[in-house]
Amino acid sequence: RQDVLVLTPWLAPIVWEGTFNRDILNAQYMQKNLVTGVVTFAVKKYWFFIEGFMSSSNKYFLAGHQVNFYLFTDNPEQISHLQMAPENRLFVIHVQNHSRWQDISMSRMDIISRYIRSQFQYEVDYLYSIDIDVQLFEHIGVEIIDTLVGTISSWQYTTRRESKSYETRTESQAAIPKGEGDFYYTASFYGGSVAEVYKLTKACFKGVMEDRENGIEARWHDESHLNKYLLYHKPTRLLSPEYYWDEEL
């Protein structure tokens, strides 16, 4: 691929179709006997997306490798029987909902870090947080597996006037000084080693809480905090917008 950037200035590969050979990567992954987890949230009306997400993920997400799906929901009764691939496992976990979707979104960071500490660190090597309102149309494989992984937001590649951008108000913990920033990352798909995701979610939630105490809320909520974190803790691998294309665009 010569048409896109495939390596960041700090030497993290940017994964685009055509830059990698999945067979080689699969062989490396299998040698190490790894287990990967996916965390996703279906709160309030989002239960609607569960079936689509789970059926496409079972088909396309790390197909052939063991994946533990951790599905957080406020409404476990709504979950009909889900067909899982033989190597995958599903854990349904009950959570509280909030009245504001922004609060639901931001509390995810807290929930993830707490569950890593109490459970996930013993069950998986790598963990990815993925929004439930996605469907996979193509294979997403072990090319995503690395220590700290961010996905470049498809918003970065549009020319819409009201593009998503960093929080700039210095009162917010998520503030990034003007002119700084490498990429705009989406909070809909990020992950890495369980240790790194723990640090990330803990730091982001801390920022969210401090902002709350100071009566401010970051422009793009948990995504703003994620971007701040990844600016100062550079990802070891980036996924191109092929890995999460916002339907709104």
Next chain:
Amino acid sequence: RRQDVLTVTPWLAPIIWEGTFNSEILDSAYRPLNLTVGVTAFAIGKYTRFVGRFLESAEKHFMKGYRVNYYIFTDNPETIPDVQLQPGRRFVIVPIKKYPSWQEISMRRMEAINKHIAETSHQEVDYLFCLDIDMVFYNAWGPETLGDIVAAIHPGYFNVPRSQFPYERRSSSAAYIPDGEGDFYYGGAVFGGLVKKVYEFTKTCHMTILTDKANGIMAAWQEESHLNRHFLSHKPSKVLSPEYLWDDRKPKPPEIHLIRFSTVDKNYKEVRD
């Protein structure tokens, strides 16, 4: 940004060329880690004459601002010159025995490095680079080179089709690579990585070298052949472009913007005697 060369391998390991990285960002990530980088180099017999220039140039260009330990393996400690080092940088002489032929000397490096890591350097360094001594640094060699398992592309073969790589082609050798296989031709003069990883692969290479010896065969390019075999099955996590392993006798092609580490011109016959 480089569009004229491959900058990422198919297994998503970066290939380091000038223009692909920002030294400031890398330094700001690596400096706070307080790392110590080790260098092994073998100066046996007449090769001790190269030590002075190697060290002086390393002091100017190699991992500036980081703690560095030079481990000079030699059969002749008295002939090693005293070189002035920057603060935070140390020089250690490791006495070893001289083998009768230059090929044997070359191949025993794997065993010597492995043994030394186990006895000493695993406690002293985080990363270790194993370099040839008959070389000189001309430009910066920094944290862009640090990785779990690091190999360098041989300058003679970076632009050449795979069928022409001088892999060991006899199936009786443990270093055998069949036609149609192979990613790159890596040079034996530069390799490294996390000290634990270097321990592992020097052990493996030494074992395959001994296996060949027991079968009465010596690989085409000695330990370089074994290294290539190993890195085919256990791919490096970072690959250095030939900027990091150049041969001054070659004319500089357009892809090479900067020569960082290169051979000293010498009379091979004379110095190997």
